[in-house]
Amino acid sequence: MTEKEKDFADSFPYVDLSTFELDRELGKLLPKEISSRIEGICVGRPDEGTVSLVVTDPTEITIYNIVEVSSKGQFKPVLMRGDRQLLRLAREFVYDVPAVRQQETWQEWLQSKRLSSEALTVDTGKEGTSEQEITGKTVETANRIITEAVALGASDIHLETFEDFLLVRYRQDGVLRIIDEVRPLSEARALIKRFKVMAKIDVTLERVNQGGRISITVGGCDYDLRVSVVPVPGGQSMVMRLLNKGDFKTSLQDLGFSEKQLGLYRQLIHNPHGMILTCGPTGSGKSTTLFASLNEIVRPDRKVMTVEDPIEYRVPGVVQVQVNSAPREEDRKVTFANTLREFLRQDPDVLLVGEVRDEETAHVAVQAALTGHLVFSTLHTNDAVGAINRLKQMKVEPFLLASTVLGVVAQRLVRRTCSECSKPVEPTEQQRIQFQNHGIDEVHLAEGVGCAACRRTGFKGRVGIFEILPITEKIQDLIERDSTKLEILTQAREDGMQTLLDDALKKAAQGLITMTEVQRVCKLDLSIAHERVSK
Numbered sequence: 001m002t003e004k005e006k007d008f009a010d011s012f013p014y015v016d017l018s019t020f021e022l023d024r025e026l027g028k029l030l031p032k033e034i035s036s037r038i039e040g041i042c043v044g045r046p047d048e049g050t051v052s053l054v055v056t057d058p059t060e061i062t063i064y065n066i067v068e069v070s071s072k073g074q075f076k077p078v079l080m081r082g083d084r085q086l087l088r089l090a091r092e093f094v095y096d097v098p099a100v101r102q103q104e105t106w107q108e109w110l111q112s113k114r115l116s117s118e119a120l121t122v123d124t125g126k127e128g129t130s131e132q133e134i135t136g137k138t139v140e141t142a143n144r145i146i147t148e149a150v151a152l153g154a155s156d157i158h159l160e161t162f163e164d165f166l167l168v169r170y171r172q173d174g175v176l177r178i179i180d181e182v183r184p185l186s187e188a189r190a191l192i193k194r195f196k197v198m199a200k201i202d203v204t205l206e207r208v209n210q211g212g213r214i215s216i217t218v219g220g221c222d223y224d225l226r227v228s229v230v231p232v233p234g235g236q237s238m239v240m241r242l243l244n245k246g247d248f249k250t251s252l253q254d255l256g257f258s259e260k261q262l263g264l265y266r267q268l269i270h271n272p273h274g275m276i277l278t279c280g281p282t283g284s285g286k287s288t289t290l291f292a293s294l295n296e297i298v299r300p301d302r303k304v305m306t307v308e309d310p311i312e313y314r315v316p317g318v319v320q321v322q323v324n325s326a327p328r329e330e331d332r333k334v335t336f337a338n339t340l341r342e343f344l345r346q347d348p349d350v351l352l353v354g355e356v357r358d359e360e361t362a363h364v365a366v367q368a369a370l371t372g373h374l375v376f377s378t379l380h381t382n383d384a385v386g387a388i389n390r391l392k393q394m395k396v397e398p399f400l401l402a403s404t405v406l407g408v409v410a411q412r413l414v415r416r417t418c419s420e421c422s423k424p425v426e427p428t429e430q431q432r433i434q435f436q437n438h439g440i441d442e443v444h445l446a447e448g449v450g451c452a453a454c455r456r457t458g459f460k461g462r463v464g465i466f467e468i469l470p471i472t473e474k475i476q477d478l479i480e481r482d483s484t485k486l487e488i489l490t491q492a493r494e495d496g497m498q499t500l501l502d503d504a505l506k507k508a509a510q511g512l513i514t515m516t517e518v519q520r521v522c523k524l525d526l527s528i529a530h531e532r533v534s535k
Helices: 003-010 032-038 062-070 084-095 106-116 137-151 185-198 259-269 286-297 336-343 359-370 384-393 398-404 429-437 473-480 485-494 500-509 515-521 524-534
Strands: 040-044 050-055 076-081 120-122 156-161 166-172 175-182 210-218 221-232 235-244 274-279 304-308 318-322 350-353 374-379 405-417 422-424 446-448 459-470
Touching: 032 040, 032 062, 032 084, 040 084, 050 062, 050 084, 062 076, 084 106, 106 137, 120 137, 137 156, 137 166, 137 175, 137 185, 137 210, 137 221, 156 185, 156 221, 166 185, 175 185, 185 210, 185 221, 185 235, 259 286, 259 405, 259 459, 274 286, 274 359, 274 384, 286 304, 286 350, 286 374, 286 405, 304 336, 336 350, 336 359, 350 359, 359 374, 359 398, 374 384, 384 398, 384 405, 384 459, 384 485, 398 405, 398 473, 405 446, 405 500, 405 515, 429 500, 459 500, 473 485, 500 515
Parallel strands: 050 076, 274 374, 274 405, 304 318, 304 350, 350 374
Antiparallel strands: 040 050, 120 210, 156 166, 156 235, 166 175, 210 221, 221 235, 405 459, 422 446
C-alpha cells in the first residue's frame, strides 16, 4: 500500500469492535455470504436507505456495488475500518452462534473466544507430562467448555446426558443457562470420558457414583474443578464445580451485610472461644462467609487451622487440610472428625471445619469449643434456628449447645439488580402491605430492563441476604430446656433478630434486588409464619 493509499484508508473512521456492542439482528441485515465476501459486518442503520459497515479494507470500491446489488438497491453502505481478527469473530457471532447460545452478548462471546485461545494446562501430578500433547475434537471441545466457563464467571458446569444428546449448562449468578448441545451420543459419551480421564476417574465404571478433581491453568490463573458423576438412563450426568485457587481476597464488607448485621457478626467472630455456624443450601455462599471471617481474624499471634472437602480458597497464614476418604483402611482416611482430633494436639486458637456432617464431627467440634477454641463450621439447614435442632438430632446435649454456640448465620445468594439499566417500579398493593408488615415504610423498588453489561438479563452479580441468631442468655435458657423451634424463634424475634425475609425485603426496598428474587429464595408460607410470630 502506497503512502497515498494509506492516507486514504486512514481517512475512514476506525471502530474498535472490542469496545463495541454488536446487535445480531442488525448484523443479519447483510446476508452471510456477502458479509464474508466484503470482510465486514453491519453495525448500524443510520436511516432507511443506508447501513453502517465495519470492514477490513474500506478503500475497496467494489464493496459499494456488492452491497447495493445484493440488497437490490435497498441499502447504500457507509464504511468504517476495523480489525481483521475482530471482524472474523464478529461474523461468527452474528451468523454461526448455536441456537442455545443466542442470548449471549457480543462482549461475552468475545471474552470466551479470547480465553479459548489461551493454553489450557491440566495438572497431571507428574512432572514432564502435559495434557496439551493430547489432540482431537473431543479434547478441543472439553477445553472450550472449561475456558468459556472461566470467561463467563460460571460457578458450575453441568453435562447432562439424555436419550440422543448431551446438554451443556453453566450456572451463572446462581442460575443455570443452556450453553450447548453435543450430538451424536457417541461424541457426548467421548466427552464425558475425556473429563473423567482429566479427573483421574475410572472410565471403565459407568453405573456407579464417582468423584474426582481436575487442576487446570487458564490465562495464567489456577483453577480446581470438583467433579461429580452419577449414572442416568442415557449414560452419565456430570457436574463440575469451578473454584479459583488464588488467594482469598473477599472481606466481610463485600458480602452484603447491613451495617447493623456487620457489627453484630463482628462481635461474634471476635470472641476468644465458642462455635459459630453458617447455614444454607449448597451454593448459598457459606464458605465465602467463613473465609471472609478468617481473613478478618487471622493474625501472627494466632494459630488457625482448617479441614475442608475440598480446599476451596487459600488463606495466607492458615494451615489447611484436605479430607481424603479414598483409602480403604479406616486408619489411613483423613476425615473431618479424626483431623479435628489431631488439630487439638497442635495447639490451635481457631479451627474451621468445612461441614458438620455426622455425630462424631459434631461432638468433636463442640468439645473443641468447650476447651477454649474458636470453631467455625457449616450446616445444611434452611434457617438459623434450624441449626440448633439439627445438632440435637446429632445427639449433642442441649446444655452443651447452650454453653458453646455463640451464634448462627443463615444465608442465601440472590441476583443483584443491574445498576447500569435499573429502572424504578411501583410496588403493588400486596407488596406495600408486605413491606408494612415487616416495618418498612420507605420503598424504592427497581428492576433491570436488560443491557449489554448484564447480558440482557437485568441482573449483574450477586449479594447475600442474612439471618443472624446470636445466642443470648434467654435463648441459652430455652435451648437448655429443650424448647421448640417456634419458642426459640419467637424469643429471637423479640430480641430483634431479622429473618432472611426481613433482610431480603429491606434490600428490595433499596432497589438492590427485585421482588422476584425475594420470592425465589423466601417462601410465602415463611412470610406468613414470621408475620404471625412478630404479632
